[in-house]
Amino acid sequence: xxxxxxxxxxxxxxxxxxxxxxxxxxxxxxxxxxxxxxxxxxxxxxxxxxxxxxxxxxxxxxxxxxxxxxxxxxxxxxxxxxxxxxxxxxxxxxxxxxxxxxxxxxxxxxxxxxxxxxxxxxxxxxxxxxxxxxxxxxxxxxxxxxxxxxxxxxxxxxxxxxxxxxxxxxxxxxxxxxxxxxxxxxxxxxxxxxxxxxxxxxxx
Amino acid sequence: xxxxxxxxxxxxxxxxxxxxxxxxxxxxxxxxxxxxxxxxxxxxxxxxxxxxxxxxxxxxxxxxxxxxxxxxxxxxxxxxxxxxxxxxxxxxxxxxxxxxxxxxxxxxxxxxxxxxxxxxxxxxxxxxxxxxxxxxxxxxxxxxxxxxxxxxxxxxxxxxxxxxxxxxxxxxxxxxxxxxxxxxxxxxxxxxxxxxxxxxxxxxxxxxxxxxxxxxxxxxxxxxxxxxxxxxxxxxxxxxxxxxxxxxxxxxxxxxxxxxxxxxxxxxxxxxxxxxxxxxxxxxxxxxxxxxxxxxxxxxxxxxxxxxxxxxxxxxxxxxxxxxxxxxxxxxxxxxxxxxxxxxxxxxxxxxxxxxxxxxxxxxxxxxxxxxxxxxxxxxxxxxxxxxxxxxxxxxxxxxxxxxxxxxxxxxxxxxxxxxxxxxxxxxxxxxxxxxxxxxxxxxxxxxxxxxxxxxxxxxxxxxxxxxxxxxxxxxxxxxxxxxxxxxxxxxxxxxxxxxxxxxxxxxxxxxxxxxxxxxxxxxxxxxxxxxxxxxxxxxxxxxxxxxxxxxxxxxxxxxxxxxxxxxxxxxxxxxxxxxxxxxxxxxxxxxxxxxxxxxxxxxxxxxxxxxxxxxxxxxxxxxxxxxxxxxxxxxxxxxxxxxxxxxxxxxxxxxxxxxxxxxxxxxxxxxxxxxxxxxxxxxxxxxxxxxxxxxx
Numbered sequence: 041x042x043x044x045x046x047x048x049x050x051x052x053x054x055x056x057x058x059x060x061x062x063x064x065x066x067x068x069x070x071x072x073x074x075x076x077x078x079x080x081x082x083x084x085x086x087x088x089x090x091x092x093x094x095x096x097x098x099x100x101x102x103x104x105x106x107x108x109x110x111x112x113x114x115x116x117x118x119x120x121x122x123x124x125x126x127x128x129x130x131x132x133x134x135x136x137x138x139x140x141x142x143x144x145x146x147x148x149x150x151x152x153x154x155x156x157x158x159x160x161x162x163x164x165x166x167x168x169x170x171x172x173x174x175x176x177x178x179x180x181x182x183x184x185x186x187x188x189x190x191x192x193x194x195x196x197x198x199x200x201x202x203x204x205x206x207x208x209x210x211x212x213x214x215x216x217x218x219x220x221x222x223x224x225x226x227x228x229x230x231x232x233x234x235x236x237x238x239x240x241x242x243x244x
Numbered sequence: 245x246x247x248x249x250x251x252x253x254x255x256x257x258x259x260x261x262x263x264x265x266x267x268x269x270x271x272x273x274x275x276x277x278x279x280x281x282x283x284x285x286x287x288x289x290x291x292x293x294x295x296x297x298x299x300x301x302x303x304x305x306x307x308x309x310x311x312x313x314x315x316x317x318x319x320x321x322x323x324x325x326x327x328x329x330x331x332x333x334x335x336x337x338x339x340x341x342x343x344x345x346x347x348x349x350x351x352x353x354x355x356x357x358x359x360x361x362x363x364x365x366x367x368x369x370x371x372x373x374x375x376x377x378x379x380x381x382x383x384x385x386x387x388x389x390x391x392x393x394x395x396x397x398x399x400x401x402x403x404x405x406x407x408x409x410x411x412x413x414x415x416x417x418x419x420x421x422x423x424x425x426x427x428x429x430x431x432x433x434x435x436x437x438x439x440x441x442x443x444x445x446x447x448x449x450x451x452x453x454x455x456x457x458x459x460x461x462x463x464x465x466x467x468x469x470x471x472x473x474x475x476x477x478x479x480x481x482x483x484x485x486x487x488x489x490x491x492x493x494x495x496x497x498x499x500x501x502x503x504x505x506x507x508x509x510x511x512x513x514x515x516x517x518x519x520x521x522x523x524x525x526x527x528x529x530x531x532x533x534x535x536x537x538x539x540x541x542x543x544x545x546x547x548x549x550x551x552x553x554x555x556x557x558x559x560x561x562x563x564x565x566x567x568x569x570x571x572x573x574x575x576x577x578x579x580x581x582x583x584x585x586x587x588x589x590x591x592x593x594x595x596x597x598x599x600x601x602x603x604x605x606x607x608x609x610x611x612x613x614x615x616x617x618x619x620x621x622x623x624x625x626x627x628x629x630x631x632x633x634x635x636x637x638x639x640x641x642x643x644x645x646x647x648x649x650x651x652x653x654x655x656x657x658x659x660x661x662x663x664x665x666x667x668x669x670x671x672x673x674x675x676x677x678x679x680x681x682x683x684x685x686x687x688x689x690x691x692x693x694x695x696x697x698x699x700x701x702x703x704x705x706x707x708x709x710x711x712x713x714x715x716x717x718x719x720x721x722x723x724x725x726x727x728x729x730x731x732x733x734x735x736x737x738x739x740x741x742x743x744x745x746x747x748x749x750x751x752x753x754x755x756x757x758x759x760x761x762x763x764x765x766x767x768x769x770x771x772x773x774x775x776x777x778x779x780x781x782x783x784x785x786x787x788x789x790x791x792x793x794x795x796x797x798x799x800x801x802x803x804x805x806x807x808x809x810x811x812x813x814x815x816x817x818x819x820x821x822x823x824x825x826x827x828x829x830x831x832x833x834x835x836x837x838x839x840x841x842x843x844x845x846x847x848x849x850x851x852x853x854x855x856x857x858x859x860x861x862x863x864x865x866x867x868x869x870x871x872x873x874x875x876x877x878x879x880x881x882x883x884x885x886x887x888x889x890x891x892x893x894x895x896x897x898x899x900x901x902x903x904x905x906x907x908x909x910x911x912x913x914x915x916x917x918x919x920x921x922x923x924x925x926x927x928x929x930x931x932x933x934x935x936x937x938x939x940x941x
Contacts, residue, residue: 197494238316
């Protein structure tokens with residue numbers, strides 16, 4: 041009996057040691073993107089694992105944030121979303137704003153915004169508890185992640201290299217997500233694999 | 245003079261509450277802030293720079309951002325119109341504060357923030373003109389939500405040919421802002437140590453009693469380096485402030501130096517918070533193994549063969565070379581390999597032991613083994629035994645190598661190996677040119693790098709044998725073995741006995757006089773053991789007696805540890821004061837030049853330098869003429885303070901000679917390990933001669 045107990049606790053300890061660092065592991069380029077489960081604005085369940093074999097873009101979103109507005113009111117973001125969709129990339133928009141905070145909305149409100157801004161992502165994930173956001177350590181809106189068909193992070197960071205709220209900066213900017221996607225589609229490695237994101241803080 | 249000559253112009257025009265707000269005036273109000281452009285002077289003078297300030301006052305609860313905004317946000321910007329009328333410098337950010345929004349953090353300002361900038365009016369301006377300043381200020385103001393705001397600010401200042409007078413109305417604002425600006429770090433060193441997942445910022449405070457903050461935080465200039473939400477973990481000890489920073493999972497490469505602002509708050513009532521601009525250079529551990537270190541180590545090792553403390557052992561080397569002369573080349577080559585291997589292995593073992601001891605917290609440096617009387621005894625007996633072997637080489641029939649053979653009871657290869665070990669043991673405490681600095685570098689590096697450096701040092705030291713390995717033909721250059729060898733060997737024996745004498749002296753200095761008697765008794769037993777084994781050819785008995793001799797010697801140490809009086813050891817001379825950090829600091833505070841002599845009785849290079857250079861009359865006179873204070877740091881016995889001081893100069897062994905000029909804050913100058921009279925005099929020449937001493941009694 042005692043021997044079994046010792047064995048069990050040893051196994052449990054080993055399991056803990058094995059799991060603990062994995063749980064604490066930060067999202068990093070080249071490492072596995074953590075799987076998540078969330079409901080989208082049309083009520084469908086969404087997981088990362090269901091898109092295994094496809095390129096996936098995660099985009100943190102807050103309709104009230106000036107930096108998000110910069111890229112949506114200029115059609116910059118939607119254009120990229122349409123291009124990505126054409127190439128079979130799954131684009132998931134994520135709202136991690138807590139209830140009562142900026143950017144939070146009911147599914148109806150979110151769908152209305154999708155229609156108004158002609159948002160061309162595959163779905164908008166509702167993450168009011170910030171679970172997906174914290175899992176990915178999403179810091180800003182927008183904060184972009186590109187995940188490869190094997191489920192590994194290929195790019196994470198800023199949407200472009202002009203960290204301002206001014207849409208006038210878009211034409212001269214280099215869209216880092218587009219660069220990463222282009223490289224990915226052409227089968228080249230993604231160069232600037234991690235950058236510092238910019239924007240409003242995610243309203244957890 | 246009643247009305248101020250600086251004229252603030254125009255009206256504040258506020259646009260819709262939601263959109264970006266525009267105003268064109270010296271002062272602008274936006275929904276969440278008020279922005280002002282203020283000049284420090286009432287008028288300006290062509291070509292003479294003055295300071296202007298952007299004053300940003302936010303609504304309560306709202307904040308804006310520093311140049312590195314942290315996890316989100318955007319820095320405050322001030323964009324000047326393009327004009328030839330003036331030139332504007334960069335915006336000077338005040339020290340930021342941490343604005344926490346779990347799980348994120350921002351670096352920025354709440355309430356009022358003042359940003360200074362230098363304006364240089366163009367030379368084309370004339371007396372009576374007006375200088376019109378125009379800039380667009382942009383700031384992102386956030387509470388829970390974020391709103392970008394901007395305002396166009398204008399300021400009209402009269403141009404005068406006369407010196408610009410300060411505006412009394414703004415004096416307090418500018419004074420307070422300047423006082424709070426981050427100052428350059430006043431300490432000697434700001435270093436960054438890298439370890440997995442974190443960076444440790446180590447700041448060495450200036451020598452004088454420096455106020456120790458109760459809290460400190462660090463803000464890197466470059467975004468994305470650290471986990472912003474993890475506050476720097478601060479601790480202070482021994483005049484050093486340590487701040488642990490958590491690396492960002494972005495895995496960005498660390499800029500070297502790392503620039504940023506350190507903020508400190510003090511527990512004492514009334515003590516103002518301080519902010520410092522810090523430039524921390526990455527400490528060696530992260531820097532890769534440099535080829536130059538390896539080359540220096542190799543040549544240092546080669547030179548080590550010529551140093552005085554290796555000399556007795558050099559004689560052994562010479563002998564074994566000669567002995568090899570009669571053998572086949574292949575065999576000689578194998579012996580050479582074994583010798584090199586012996587050197588390498590003993591370097592590695594020494595190094596391993598040193599690392600272990602240091603990991604245990606001991607302040608030890610290279611040559612640490614000679615600080616141990618037990619080790620000294622072992623060495624003394626070994627050298628003595630070898631000397632005996634050489635003197636009686638006719639009776640023994642072989643050379644000292646026979647000792648190695650009898651010790652191992654097998655082939656002569658053991659002797660070659662043993663020769664390498666012995667050479668290393670005697671040589672390591674000795675510092676040759678290049679050796680001091682390379683060992684210093686090696687021991688400050690991570691183990692893998694120090695291992696590489698010390699291996700090169702060992703290879704350099706074994707270089708003469710390596711030559712034989714690769715060019716066996718070189719053997720021809722050695723004289724043929726013959727009858728002369730007997731005489732030569734006997735001569736060498738007396739060199740070894742001389743070394744024994746020297747080591748006994750060192751031993752006596754480390755222990756009490758009574759211990760010396762026991763050590764000598766041990767020698768007697770060793771001599772007897774040797775005779776016994778020769779006479780009866782009983783290897784085992786020799787072993788026994790040898791061991792008993794050692795055992796006795798070691799018992800000695802238990803008898804009398806060195807007295808606690810810490811009597812000055814190395815060379816007693818009246819002129820030298822005892823080294824301590826305090827003594828050094830005091831002398832430097834008096835602006836006296838100081839010469840530090842780090843020495844040890846067991847360091848032959850040190851002894852040679854002291855006898856042949858430092859105690860020479862002309863050198864002494866030069867020291868006196870420049871009023872140089874002489875301090876001696878005696879490392880014969882273990883002394884953590886001295887070990888630490890040595891490490892401070894990047895060294896881990898003696899000798900080290902350091903010369904401080906009289907001027908405050910001067911960099912110390914390190915002199916080479918081998919001194920010459922000319923060299924010391926030349927170094928002293930650069931110190932100004934004191935004009936009048938005794939101004940104060």
